[in-house]
Amino acid sequence: MVLIIMCQETTIMFMENINKSLLNKKIGLKVKFERLKRELSQEQLSELADLNSNTIGRIERNEISPTIVTIEKIAYALGMTFLELVDVSKFDL
Numbered sequence: 074m075v076l077i078i079m080c081q082e083t084t085i086m087f088m089e090n091i092n093k094s095l096l097n098k099k100i101g102l103k104v105k106f107e108r109l110k111r112e113l114s115q116e117q118l119s120e121l122a123d124l125n126s127n128t129i130g131r132i133e134r135n136e137i138s139p140t141i142v143t144i145e146k147i148a149y150a151l152g153m154t155f156l157e158l159v160d161v162s163k164f165d166l
Contacts, residue, residue, distance in 0.1 A: 098135045099161035100144070105133040107151050107158070121150035 108118050108129070115129040122129075123146060131137045132147075139147070141155075148158040 093138070094135070096161070097132075097138050100139065100159060101133045101135050103158060103161050104129065104147055104151075107153065108133075111151065118147070118150055122146040 104118075108115070113121070115133070116126050119126045119129050122143075124143065128137070128139075128143065129147070132139050132143075144158060145155050148155045151158065
């Protein structure tokens, strides 16, 4: 499987086999890690990102797959770039 993510004229290609569920889980863990590092509650992050109050928790628990737009909003709210947030290479499960 080839996963292509396009963001602000940048294309990232992951040319290896990627388990979509595993990728979503790692993104959820990264969101939680970054949120807690900034001492934000799920509700506070949801407000900063202009998302439904349940969305952050559902992403962190791997209950939903966040869209690229949602990831971008969360990254901005955390003071990160999209690419920094989706870099889950250091999150081993």
